Amino acid sequence: MRVNVIESFIKQYEKEYDFYKEIAKIAHEILESDIIKRGIKAIVSSRAKKVDRLREKLLKRNEREKYKNKSAIEKDIVDLAGLRIALYFPSDREIVGNLIEDLFEIVAVKKFPEDVYEPKFNKRFSGYWATHYRVKLKSSDEIDKRFTNIILEIQVASVLMHAWSEVEHDLVYKPFSGTLTDDELAILDEINGLVLTGEIALERLQKAITERTKKQNEITDKYDLTNYINYSYQNNFKNIDLGNTEFLNNYLKANNNKISTSQLSQAIKRITTNSNESFSDQVLQNIISINTSGKSLQRYLQQFSLDENKVSSFELFVKTWIIFEKVIKQLMEENSIDKENQQVNFFTNIEQIFEVAELSKDDKNNILLLRRIRNQMLHGVESFSDRDLEKYYKLLKEIVIKCINKIKTKKVAERLQKELNY
Template identity: 50%
Template sequence: MIDIVADFIRSYRRQYDFYRTAAQLCAQRCEQLLENNGVRAMVTFRAKRPDRLEDKLRKRNEKKKYTSVDDIYDDIVDLAGVRAALYFPADRPVIDRLFREEFNLIGDPKKFPDGSPPRHPYEKRFSGYWATHYRVTLRDDGAPAQVRYADARIEIQVASVLMHAWSEVEHDLVYKPLSGDLSEDELAVLDELNGLVLAGEIALERLQRAMEARVARSGAKFSNHYELAAFLIEAVKKSGADGEPILGRVDVLHRFLQRIGMDTPEKVSPKLAGLLPHGEGKTISEQIVDGIVDSDAEALRIYRQEYAGALARTLQGGGTTTTSVVGGEDFISFMSCWTDLMNILQEAATGAVPRMSKNISQAQSLASYLVEKNILNSIQAIRLMQLDKLRRLFVHGSPNSIDLTAARQGVEQFIEELRSCDQADIRAAVERADAQKTKMLLARSRMKQVASPPSRSVATKAT
């Protein structure tokens, strides 16, 4: 008689390294993803042990009645597994969005408790295991060494650190007993521990809120990007905006703010006005960066350095250099033209409503406002938003020289149209922007002269 389970285990032993490597690659992506977005978690991975798996399959086979090895592969979905143990349970919605963007999901995530009947007669007082399981495959990133793992099914289990610890104990004792079934007293103790864990999760959520409030009140610098992430989440929530905020690369933002001396709640808060959870397809981090670098070439240079460094670390020496990412003279030339354009439009907006704040950093909002005031027409507004989309790709990506040149020419053409416009308010805006630029260049020139040490004349001793 054919032993289907034995055949499967022989096949699985040969493929064990494949599943373990697939789980490791998935765990690495999870760890990087969570760290970049300021989510505190411990990520582990494993492939199922063949000996334990065989015991499980023989028990399941009593009901399943497997007819082929493929039946078992279809039944066991977690041969490769990853576990994300969250410090703060309230981060689950953030995790859900990140995983949906990063991985190919197989079906809907499975949420626990799922209402299934208990496997033992003891009537529990508490709800048991609280978690979400994602069945995924890795997205093909083009790396030749990873292509063969793109079809591997992987289960990612997401729960709090407390819940994972409890479930590990409960699972091994109740579902994988090595010394007989548990007594009612033992089950009662596990139930009691589950109640303590659920209370602990509430405490963790309170701790997270307290930490966010402390960071917001404190005048001290953000000690790490996790504190910055907590501050940004709280700020977006207080703004009343709908939806879960998409933070983006908070790690890069934190290093950037450190470099430019804006890494405190007080200094970064003015840049948070008008932030949207899903603003124009931009993450919160990108919106903040855009508000800073739009009119500050030096800040832009620093951000590009930090972005390049982060990308190099992610690639782990995969051949991308800092120089290629930063973009060189073509990038600087484009951003200089873009800054000129935005300054003109900002002046036009300020001129339309003299008391209006100049802090309109998002091109879409600015375009809509100027169309409403009949300063720009709808075609110009669309062009502005298209150029802004390119600018965002350049600032937060890796532009090439051809794209940068074409985009710069588009911005220059836009500026020339504004300069030759017959509208008096636009001509006045151009003049004010030109005057501001001239004033700024003169100030920088004076600063360089002051910073340069005076030349010393060398006295020649008479002989």
């Protein structure tokens, strides 16, 4: 009876195979596109489970699960559509995990090795290191609603670990050529040890690349940039959200694939951990603030608009925002706010900013609105009409003038007012 349940499920799956293949393809395109844009070194692969492999798996698992109906099988088998992300650098697992959480609806997360895992033989090494995500596609106008109800599995591990896992899985768990001897199992365990050693070497390689990048005058490769950002983030700023490194890579591309390493280092030093903005967003804003070349900013903004007038409006707004940050920094220094841990970054403590600048509640709400507008501009997320841009610019300028008027050092106030009017 149970075998009939399995065969009935298989027959249905044969009809639906192309459906699952399409789901895997869509998820593959979503993931690979973002991984490339963010400058993460990885290989993405996808598949719908082959019919013969599914039958073998169900027959084997049926010995333990004893499937009574189709629903029991559907609950147990969650990888009919699946993806693998093979990372060049194992330490990128967490960052890619954050990416997956952004792009998909998370159903469950499973990390290996599990504490309760009991190996089938006397292994010396810890086995499979990876993270498996059970996810659904997020609803959107571009994706057929039928696809959003299906669970798919995404396996994230290093390129070395995926290769070893494939060999072990086929030889130990699907022994087509017979049960392995103790000596053969010991060799597999030995290879696992080599793989784990290889992962340590890959992590050392990643660190060496970062150290080499630090010594360069310029960063000219998006993968080196992302590696530098990720390494800095993982070692110092894990208590805030990393954010999307794609925007930094957009800035690199817009500026002829060159970013000053010293400016990037300064931008990272200005990061504040008590901000609602992500690490990557703060780095982008900081490097724009440090790089006073108008051409650099204009080239970046031109990616998002072919309208020269609109580009000029973008630039005007962002330049005014940068002056706003300088004004706030001056006010905070004059009022000895957070002097010991003073960050150059904006929004260190927004309530204190309103207090020293004597801004109204309406001003506060407007600043929060304008910050969202600024982020949308810098990321090319939203397109604004010239009328809207003019309105936002005037609103921001009014607030900046109010703040400049609260600066006690007259020479500084005059200089900032001159910058604002230029």
